[in-house]
Amino acid sequence: MKSTDGFFNQYGGKYVAEVLRRPLDELAEAFHFYMNDKVFLEELRIIQRDYIGRETPLYFAPTATKLLGGAQIYIKLEGLANTGAHKINNAIGQCLLAKKMGKTRIIAETGAGQHGLATAAACAKLGLECIVYMGEVDVRRQQPNVAAMELYGAKVCAVTAGSRTLKDAVNEAMRDWAANFENTHYVLGSALGPAPFPDIVREFQSVIGNEVKRQCEERGVKIGAMVACVGGGSNSIGFFSPFIDQKEPRLIGAEAGGIGPGVGENASRMTGDAARDGIMQGYKSRFLLDDDGQALPTRSISAGLDYCGIGPQLAAL
Ligand SMILES: *Cc1c(COP(=O)(O)O)cnc(C)c1O
Numbered sequence: 001m002k003s004t005d006g007f008f009n010q011y012g013g014k015y016v017a018e019v020l021r022r023p024l025d026e027l028a029e030a031f032h033f034y035m036n037d038k039v040f041l042e043e044l045r046i047i048q049r050d051y052i053g054r055e056t057p058l059y060f061a062p063t064a065t066k067l068l069g070g071a072q073i074y075i076k077l078e079g080l081a082n083t084g085a086h087k088i089n090n091a092i093g094q095c096l097l098a099k100k101m102g103k104t105r106i107i108a109e110t111g112a113g114q115h116g117l118a119t120a121a122a123c124a125k126l127g128l129e130c131i132v133y134m135g136e137v138d139v140r141r142q143q144p145n146v147a148a149m150e151l152y153g154a155k156v157c158a159v160t161a162g163s164r165t166l167k168d169a170v171n172e173a174m175r176d177w178a179a180n181f182e183n184t185h186y187v188l189g190s191a192l193g194p195a196p197f198p199d200i201v202r203e204f205q206s207v208i209g210n211e212v213k214r215q216c217e218e219r220g221v222k223i224g225a226m227v228a229c230v231g232g233g234s235n236s237i238g239f240f241s242p243f244i245d246q247k248e249p250r251l252i253g254a255e256a257g258g259i260g261p262g263v264g265e266n267a268s269r270m271t272g273d274a275a276r277d278g279i280m281q282g283y284k285s286r287f288l289l290d291d292d293g294q295a296l297p298t299r300s301i302s303a304g305l306d307y308c309g310i311g312p313q314l315a316a317l
Pocket residue numbers: 085086087114115189190191229230231232233234235236304305
């Protein structure tokens with residue numbers, strides 16, 4: 001379940017510049033310490049309850065059940081978490097960890113703005129300075145989220161490099177972290193990037209799957225299959241997490257099919273025409289890459305599902 005030395009089979013690792021080795025090692029050490037610290041876990045549980053609004057409901061969907069004719073369909077309503085998505089589960093966990101490590105400054109990348117907003121809210125709660133890197137194109141198309149981040153006291157930096165979207169924001173955040181890790185923590189927004197981030201993000205998102213397990217047990221519901229959308233893979237891996245080592249239920253991740261199987265038409269890192277193994281942004285996984293190993297354009301109707309890479313644990317699964 002957990003990675004072995006940062007790897008899930010052949011995927012994962014930390015393919016980073018030498019300068020990032022130290023902050024990644026420090027982070028891994030602190031994470032393992034605090035995930036076994038009762039005081040930390042209790043503090044996290046109380047913030048999850050009082051600030052995120054956990055637990056979120058497990059809703060029986062009668063109309064979908066009737067219309068689709070077959071399975072009894074339940075929906076885990078993560079959209080009711082504070083700031084409107086599951087992103088805050090990870091943001092709160094990492095910000096609390098960073099605070100324990102003595103960091104005072106938080107940086108994050110964001111595409112559609114959900115992770116930036118969640119991190120801004122986490123920093124406001126915990127009294128940390130917050131800088132969010134966002135591609136200039138995204139700053140323009142996601143104005144309401146930018147305004148909300150600023151309302152929480154975050155500074156939003158528009159990135160003008162490359163395609164001026166999410167992957168460029170990630171690059172800029174990594175550069176900032178390399179220069180400032182003494183007082184700064186980088187809150188990565190999905191279950192990807194260099195080790196130990198895939199393990200950290202899965203553990204903080206596993207609150208979703210743990211609640212589902214308990215809620216189903218309480219209600220006598222036997223789960224046949226679990227389905228989640230896969231952008232980078234954080235909501236899905238957190239949802240699946242308590243069930244991965246079991247034979248049942250079936251675990252189904254849905255990638256963005258876009259408008260077709262061709263290059264530039266989707267974000268199918270497992271099965272698309274341009275899908276291949278590669279190394280980008282510090283980790284080895286499945287990516288949409290050209291023959292030179294550079295990221296290809298992606299397409300999805302959903303702003304959260306159009307990233308060119310997928311978390312290494314999901315790639316391995
Ligand atoms: C970010 C986001 C996603 C995709 O990211 P994952 O890391 O794959 O979970 C999907 N849905 C919503 C609402 C999001 O905010």
